[in-house]
Amino acid sequence: MVKEEIKKYTEESRLTCANAFKVAESLGVGSMQVGNTATEMGVKIKDCDLGQFGKFMQEEAASSVAAYEAMKPFLDERNRINCHDARKLESEFGFPTIRATLKNHKIDVKYCKLGCFKEKKGKQFTLKTKIWIENSEGELLFGKGKTEVLDVISQTGSIKAASEVLDMNYKKCWNHLKILEKNFDDSLFETKPGGGKSAGTELKPKAYELMETYKQLEREIEEFSNRRFKELFLKK
Structure with missing residues (x-):
């Protein structure tokens, strides 16, 4: 440009x-x-x-x-x-x-939703994929948003801090966790109220397993989709 x-x-x-x-x-x-x-x-x-x-x-x-x-x-x-x-x-x-x-x-x-720090480039074709998992009622169960919430909580140890990093309303952030809690038999996180070092939210092993599994699925689907996109749309 x-x-x-x-x-x-x-x-x-x-x-x-x-x-x-x-x-x-x-x-x-x-x-x-x-x-x-x-x-x-x-x-x-x-x-x-x-x-x-x-x-x-x-x-x-x-x-x-x-x-x-x-x-x-x-x-x-x-x-x-x-x-x-x-x-x-x-x-x-x-x-x-x-x-x-x-x-x-x-x-x-x-975690940049607006892409404000990405350099503008000339016209080009790019494939975008979005992957999510629903329950039997069609309710969005797991996807990029919930993965990011869990990921940032694992880094910050706090729902409030995670909502600030993601520029997300605290209530929305908490709702993501409630939906996960509702749909999974295993406990994914533990929240300790109060103040001091012991307070905050800690993820359990199942949450880390869920994040990594979703990221692997997302990565493999994107790799396949991009390969087919190049084969079908970017032929020389």
Whole structure:
């Protein structure tokens, strides 16, 4: 997307400083990304008073380093960050810096319903699958939403904290658990009321088994679906 915008304003492998800023502003990306992309394309940025665009790139580079350092404590073992935490950092460093930092360090954002940190790309075909399990009454029993609730509770040890991470109403989060409790014979979690270290919600082995089984099912169905999608829709 950045390359396409740069091409619109490039003449004889030159891009004016004003147009470079225009590209950055129109796409909502940092000047560093525009500058680096222009360099990759062999395009030089001209007419910058006192190296103005270069200074912005240096400032953004420093800001990106600081953003990454601030991001590190929130990263999990798979180099992922919760959308909730990424948005908190955005208020400090700005959206372009956070998105550039995520891209540069290949950090995935999880539990992001709006996809706000994903880079916009050109037209392309993508297969989306959604898998859920229902009971005999047609009630949604288990799917991605309930898996995420259990997953985050296992990390935070709290229903309230999980609802905040997922940007979910506490009552809705609790309802997910009640539906699971109603439909499974085995106890999936234990909630200890009160305050202090002993309070909170702890998952039982059956809950972990259920999560892993669902994730395996989801992964295998997605792999098969994507393979068939490429065979049927993306033929050369």
